[in-house]
Amino acid sequence: MAFEITNDFLENLTELIAINNDPAITELFEDLHYADIAEVLDELDFDESIYIIKLLDSEKTSEILTELDEDTREKILENLSAKEIAREIGEMDTDDAADIIGELSEERQRNVISALKDEEHAADIKELLSYDDNSAGALMGKELVKVYETWTVAGCMRRIRAQAKEVSRVHSIYVVDKQDKLIGRLSLKDLIVAKNEQKISEIYIDKVDAVNVNEDDEEVAKIMSKYDLEAIPVVDDNNVLLGRITIDDIVDVLKEEADKDYQLANGLTQDVEADDTVYELVKGRLPWLILGLFGSLGAVIIMQNFQTIMDNPDYKALFFFTPLIAAVAGNVGVQSSAIIVQGLANDLIKGSLWRRLLKEISISLINGFLLSIIIIVFTKILGFPISFSLAISISLMSVIIIASLIGTFVPIILDKRGIDPALATGPFITTSNDIFGILIYFSIAKIILGI
Template sequence: MIPFKLTEELLSEIEQLIDDRQDDALHTMMEEVHYADIAEIINELNEDQATYLIKLLDSGKTSDVLTELDEDVREAILGNLSSKEIAGELEELDTDDAADIIAELPREIVQEVISEITDREHARDIVDLLRYDENSAGGLMAKELVKVNENWTVLTCVREMRHQAENVTRVHSIYVVDDEGILKGRLSLKDLLTASTKAPIREVYIPKVDFVNVNEKPEEVAKIMSKYDLEAIPVVDEIGRLVGRITIDDIVDVIREEADKDYQLAAGISQDVEADDSIWELTRARLPWLFLGLVGGVGAAAIMGGFESLISQHAILFFFTPLIAAMAGNVGVQSSAIIVQGLANDDLKGSITQRLVKEMMLAALNGLILAAVLLLFTWFWKGNLPTALAISISLIAVIVVAGIVGTFIPLFLHRRGIDPAIATGPFITTSNDIFGILIYFWIAKLLLGIG
């Protein structure tokens, strides 16, 4: 398969076809194009052109296109569709995707759209999903699945599976429930095919099955599915009834969104923003951490001002200030990044004390190696051994403290229920800059005997 590439020439051709209302040519052009690629095209069109193309194409394709569009583009297009047209798109979607789109609609038209959905069971399932918090397994799951009763025979089971599978895009697993709908296990296709047609399912199914509760956080669902290499996982309510399933495509979206959020936090962006957002939105997201950097810089300048006499007698200390600050920030970010990654992957072992001790030993070793190189350089450069020793010993202390701070803060934030990714950005860098400069000049003053 040749990867799709949207060129300026192709986009111009599509725009011209839309403006000239060349419907047949557009149908022919889009017939073999994947819905994700059509979404890429629509994201580049103006609102009128995008709406025209959505209305022109069959709902069987455009419904999937809508799920791939940028949120602002989708909102604009939906605003140009009637309630009946929106309902037609939702009927082609799985319940989880349909519920996501319904949740984005203005409240005043939600009921009208739902009433236009001709498949009433589909509509009920969508409404049911809207009851769940979007940041939960219930808000992530779809209602489409294949389930069988433990009291059925294999023959009855096969017949029912055929009927249910008509409404399921992909059958990842077959779940077994009792008369109350309680999840009991899963059914192996191999066991089903080799069992007697008269055998009851309770003698065939596998009782061991991984599942999550409707209130589970999406991040925890992602960890479970990743750990056990699951393509889908069933979701149960508070009393264990099977109410839906979460598939791997939904989890990939969760992982991507979490990675984007963590990356922005690490870069010092406090809100979820995109490059195309307004200047005001981007400013609100960036300014808080830039302000923190300003405060940190002012604090560092004030600290240096307190050691003015030391700097005046040993001017070389001033020239190494950027190096000390940079090393403190770099070591802190490295330490916090490792801890945040361990917390995200749920593979961090041992107590906080053990982690701090390990990081302190690691930082001390790195500090000794770097300090030795710095000692030789400074000694040969200036020929002043006491000053070179003071700078090198300060570097060791700064690196050790930065490693401890970079380890402790994300662990502390995690215990407090705060996203530890915030600790990998300007927060750690700024705090370690201040601590580093304070420790640097304090040790230098102590070792050089300046009153």
């Protein structure tokens, strides 16, 4: 059963902290998962969170720190000494340790790494910090199990036991040559049934998926998702085995990318959260609001150019349908772009662009035709002349076609230029389609009605 934070639990914990009842607090957290404890700390006052972090053993608090909200963790780390942080880092896997240290200032990074007792652990962390953000190198961990092709099965088993002590989960056993170049992987089943005197070179599997250390983390996520991998080895340009990336790291990448795309699609130019400062929230929202404002001003200018329609008492009602045209254009564009962005994210947008063009036109014609029939029926019920109904319905069909094409090709063009295509699913596509929609609407209406 999942743990649930209750008011009674928090009140009891707060009282125990107030009277410094350390044994009771330790017992309270003894059977809780570190992710649950992290949730509890996010709910407590800062001083109370620091109290618990310093009370619990480093083996548990190191895991808790990786699960904490970034803002909470930043405040806690600011109030821990370099030695205290080093004690926590010493219990972490290298990838988690590098992520935590990477949040510190350069001076504190040096102090913490210097305070680490395990020199090999410190060297591994420094190596991970040297890789570019969002690369496989920054994402990987150094903990893995590797064996040499020249080892015997008996010798391999002894060394695996020693290596496995440092690895929390043994997803795969990697086989390397004398130069530490990755040449394959080892099946645990084959290892168990093999004879003790057999060489690893006789039983290893030479087919193994790997990624380059400079590969983009999103590409790594696509590869692991495509082949259902729980872990993937990381190599350099010479195919030397450097580390491995596990599925939990990829889940974090996918979550971050989904959050970023969601915010872009809703007109937020940077990563912001509900509890950020007013300045950060304004900075994240304002650029798209300005874009929307200029888009609306553009629509005003377009409508001014069709003043003759407004001056004609027989066709003033055309302006009442302006919000309808703009809304449909925006919705169609967002629908089309959302499908394309999803396809690009999953690497499904392949083949001829002309075929996709014809497909979008076909979909638009069907949707536009059905919606146009509804418009004709609606306007006839209201008593408008048939020419008026045709002007609106033909305009609507044209707007739907243009909006769907814009929604389809803008994300593809952005992607080809190295710009996040999620940008095209939000206010950008809505604003542009609003403007084009109004322009097309009044232009067609003016032609059909002969105004």
